[in-house]
Amino acid sequence: MEKDITIYDIARELDLSPTTISRALNDHPAVNKKTKQRISEAAAQMGYRSNLFASNLRRQRTNTIGLIVPRLDSPFHSSVIAGMEKVANEAGYNLIISQSLETLQKEIANANTMFNSRVDGLLVSLSFETETLEHFENFVSKGIPVIFYDRVAEHKECTSIVIDNLQAAYKATSHLIEQGCTNIVHITGNLKRNVYADRLKGFKYALIDHNLPFSEENVIISKMTEEAGTLAAQQILEMDPLPDGIFVSNDTCAVSCLKALKKANISIPRDIAVIGFNNDAISRVVEPNLTTINYPGQEMGEVALRVLLLQLNGSRDNVPSNTINLRSELIIRESSLKSKSNAKKKAVHL
Amino acid sequence: MEKDITIYDIARELDLSPTTISRALNDHPAVNKKTKQRISEAAAQMGYRSNLFASNLRRQRTNTIGLIVPRLDSPFHSSVIAGMEKVANEAGYNLIISQSLETLQKEIANANTMFNSRVDGLLVSLSFETETLEHFENFVSKGIPVIFYDRVAEHKECTSIVIDNLQAAYKATSHLIEQGCTNIVHITGNLKRNVYADRLKGFKYALIDHNLPFSEENVIISKMTEEAGTLAAQQILEMDPLPDGIFVSNDTCAVSCLKALKKANISIPRDIAVIGFNNDAISRVVEPNLTTINYPGQEMGEVALRVLLLQLNGSRDNVPSNTINLRSELIIRESSLKSKSNAKKKAVHL
DNA sequence: CAAATATATGAAATCGGTTTCAATAATTGC
DNA sequence: GCAATTATTGAAACCGATTTCATATATTTG
Known part of the structure; x- marks a missing residue:
C-alpha cells in the first residue's frame, strides 16, 4: 500500500511546477513538446495516476452518467444498458446504474443519490408507480440534462426516446x-x-x-x-x-x-x-x-447516450427535438x- | 443554474464554523443536539447537498464499487448485477459497470478506468481471452480488494465466488x-x-x-x-x-x-x-x-457484494476463505x- | 472551592488537480 | 536594434469537505 504519486512528486522530480505538469498531462498547447514528452515519460515511469476527485472538484464535472432503470434483470433493459455502456465507454464516461424495482420510493432515492453523486447527465426509464417528475426537478433546475427512454413522460426540458x-x-x-x-x-x-x-x-x-x-x-x-x-x-x-x-x-x-x-x-x-x-x-x-x-433495445441505449453526449458537449440548446422515435417492426x-x-x-x- | 450551497454558506448563515457544520451533518457525537437540529434544518431549507468529490478527495475513498462483466445482455449476468445493485444500494455504495465484450483488451482498459476512478473495490467475471491477472495487480498492491465471481482465476490475495x-x-x-x-x-x-x-x-x-x-x-x-x-x-x-x-x-x-x-x-x-x-x-x-x-445468479451477485463489503469495512484479514462455493442443483x-x-x-x- | 474531566466549538492544514494572472524568454517585424 | 508579439513557465488561489489540535465553557469530583 504505497502512497500515490501526485503531480507535485513529478514536479519535484523534474524541477518544474505542478502547473506545467497538469497542463502537460492534459495536452495543453502552451507546453513545449519536449517538456510534454519528458513529463509523460516520468509520469509513466513513476506510476502516476490522476486523482479524479481533485479534478472533478475543481472542474465541477464528473464524467459520470447516471442510469435509473426499473429492473436490471430484464432482457430488454439489459440490451439497452449494453448499448449505453458501449457508447459511454468510448466517450470516456462512467455509468452509474441503479434499479427502482418498479417503486416510486426507490426511484426517488436513486435520483437523489445520482444528484449527490453529481452525475453530468441522467438517463431514466420510469417505474410503474411514478406519477410526477418532481424528483427530477433538481437536475433540470441545475441544467443537468435528463433523458427519458422507453417508459417516458412529457417534460418540456427533457428529451424522450421511444418507439411509436x-x-x-x-x-x-x-x-x-x-x-x-x-x-x-x-x-x-x-x-x-x-x-x-x-x-x-x-x-x-x-x-x-x-x-x-x-x-x-x-x-x-x-x-x-x-x-x-x-x-x-x-x-x-x-x-x-x-x-x-x-x-x-x-x-x-x-x-x-x-x-x-x-x-x-x-x-x-x-x-x-x-x-x-x-x-x-x-x-x-x-x-x-x-x-x-x-x-431495438441496444440501439435505443446507444441513441439515448449519444443524445445525452450531444447535450453535454454541444450548446445547451442544441437539442434537435423533444422526442426521438425509433423504428420498430x-x-x-x-x-x-x-x-x-x-x-x-x-x-x-x- | 444557481450556484451550490456549501457548508461555508451554512456556517455563515448560522454564525458557526464550517467544522461544526461538517460534524453535525455527519452526526458526529461531539456536536450539541440542538445545534445539530438547527444545522440540519438550515441545510434542508437552503437546499444544501454534500459535494462528494471534496469528501472523497479528503477521505480517500469513493463509496463506489467497480464491476467488469463479459456481457451486459446475458440473462445470467443481468441477474447477478441485479443482486449486486440491491446490496450495494442498501449499503450506500454506487456501482460503476463496464463490459469487456469477451476481449482482453477491453478488460484491461476497463480495469484501468476503474483504477483511475479509484473504486473502493472491484468485482470481475473474466473474459474469454484473459490469461493472466496482471491488469489487476494495481489494485492488489494498493490493497483494493478484488473479487472474482463465476469466471474466476486463482489469486492468493483475492476471493473467488463460484458454484462447484x-x-x-x-x-x-x-x-x-x-x-x-x-x-x-x-x-x-x-x-x-x-x-x-x-x-x-x-x-x-x-x-x-x-x-x-x-x-x-x-x-x-x-x-x-x-x-x-x-x-x-x-x-x-x-x-x-x-x-x-x-x-x-x-x-x-x-x-x-x-x-x-x-x-x-x-x-x-x-x-x-x-x-x-x-x-x-x-x-x-x-x-x-x-x-x-x-x-443462482442473483444470489451470487448478493454474496459477492456482501463479501466485498466485509473486506472493505472489516479488518483487511477478515477474509473467511479464498473460495466461496454456492449451491447449485x-x-x-x-x-x-x-x-x-x-x-x-x-x-x-x- | 480548586482541580479534573467532559462537552462543544473553531482555526488552520489538508486532499490533488485546475486555472487565473503574471513573468520571463524567445522570436518576429520594421 | 528595438518594440511588439508569441511561446513557455510558475506562484498562488481555488474547489468543498474533513480532521488535527487547541481552546473555551460546563460539569463533576474530592
Missing part, C-alpha cells in the same frame, strides 16, 4: 384482424406508463378502424410478469365466448400465457392467435413461435398465422 | 448415463475459463467412473452463442454413429442446438437427450423443456428423460 407504441400496437392488432380475429383480448401493464397507454390506444384504434367493438372487459391490466401471464390465461379461459386473438404487451407474459392456454388444450393459433411485444429470445423458442414487435411468426397462405408475408416495417 | 462446476457437470453427465446414454457429446466454451474447464472435467470423470470411454472428438468447443448451438448441431448430425446424449454448458446454446436437431427430425430425448446449464427462462419454454443446472425436465418412469425423481440437490 401506438402504431406498433395498431399494426399488431390489425394483423390479428386480418387473420380473421374478431374478439381480441389485450393484456397490458400499468396505464400510467406511456408504453402501455399508447399500446392500448393503438389496439383500440385498430378495432374501431376495422369496425370492431371495443370493450373494457377485453383489456387485462397486469404486472406483465411470467406469473401474470399464467393468471391472465385463467381469466381468459373463463370468458364466454372465448376470444380468438390476444395481443400482449410483452413476450415474457405472452409466452407464459400461451403455455397455459396450450395446457388447457387451446390450439394456437387456430383457436386463439397470440402476439407479443419485444422480440425476446423466448419468442423464437416457444412453440408455435411468437409473432411479436421487434424492439412487426415480426410475423406462427403464433398469429391462422391462414397459412399468409405465411409468405414476412416482416412489415412500421 | 465440476460436481454440477458430473451430476448432469451421470444423469444422462443413468438414462441409458453411452455416447455423450459435450459442448462447452473456451477452456481457459474455469467454468468450462471444470465442467469438462466433471463430464470426463463421470464417464470414467461409469466405465464409459472419453474421447476428445466428443467435445465441441464453441462460443456458446445461439449461432454456435446451431453450428454444433450440424457437426453432431454428421457424426456416425449419432450420439445419444448432449451436455451443453449453457442454455442459450443448448436450446438452439436442440431446435436444430428437432428440425432434422431427431426426437428429443428419445434419440438424443439434452441437458443445458443456467436455468434461463428459455429452458422452461423450449419443447421438450430443458433439463439444466440451476445457477440439477433440474430434471423432459429433455433428458428417456425412461418416463423416472419422471417422478424431481430435483437433485448438489
